[in-house]
Amino acid sequence: MKGAILPFTAAAYGIIAALLISVRRQIVTSMSKEAPIQFKGTTLKIILIQLSTVDVSALRLALQELTGNSPDFFGDELALLDFSDAAGLPETADWGAIRQLLGESGLHAIAVHGLGDGLAADAAAAGLPQASGDALARRSPPPRPSSEPPAPAASVPPAPTAAPTPTAAPTPTAAPTPSAAPVPPPAALPAATLIVDKPLRSGQRVYARGGDLIVTAMVSAGAEVIADGSIHVYAPLRGRALAGANGNADARIFTTSLEAELVSIAGMYRTFEAGVPADLARQPAVISLRQEGDAMRLAVAALALR
DSSP states (O other), X not given: OHHHHHXXXXXXXXXXXXHHHHHHHHHHHHHHHHOSOOOOOOOOOEEEEEOSOOOHHHHHHHHHHHHTTOTTSSOSEEEEEEOTTOOSOOSOOOHHHHHHHHHTTTEEEEEEESOOHHHHHHHHXXXXXXXXXXXXXXXXXXXXXXXXXXXXXXXXXXXXXXXXXXXXXXXXXXXXXXXXXXXXXXXXXXOOOEEEOXXXXXXXXXXXTTSOEEEOSOBOTTOEEEEXXXXXXXXXEOSEEEEOTTSOTTOOEEEEEEOOSEEEETTEEEEOTTOSOTTTTTSOEEEEEEEETTEEEEEEEEOOOX
């Protein structure tokens, strides 16, 4: 009796297992379409802020000189705090005060980088996880399709056969048409350039997001011109000019008359509280970043227009 029951039980288990697998597949399919949480890859624009200290007072003074305490200077941008080049950092920091300070200028810190284990754990407890070096590495471009023809397949000698029977001559066939070369992807369009042809008064601010800025009128003291690319001022520059605001170290500042209060490229700035040096005052000039050893230096040089 038992021998008759066992085959029936095994078959029943097989049917039940098949039904469960089918139901599970239906559930997974339904969840993939209607699940309240889905994970997708994306690319975000994040400003990398290189900091050499966690002292809130020192950071506040630097931000004041750079942004003039403008509450919307960065326009609610995400920021990653990079301490890779910082030395002599303490074991703890007031991360809440640092985040609040950056938020007052429109920056929202979301992570840190380059911290030791102790300070990184302190930052993570405050809601700032440590980003790995791989997360900051630029992705390499996909490999281009090779233009070389594929290698011919190795020929295999035919097996010996009987003598061939005479047959009609083969019909000639057309030569194969060579395949068309792969079409290269379209080139990315350059970012739009913002052109301002009216004077900028004290308190006014112009930001060329994602491109260069060209100003053909005077930038008064107290006015600010900002660009993610380079800045060209074909008139007296008496206010503040901040190029490479998104971290572009190749950006430059050009002016036909240097009388600026502050110039900055990729976050590295120089103020002229005592006035522009006499050999450059009211003269055409170019401001750029130069590599000197292991450090970057903001260089101000005369611009020969004649």
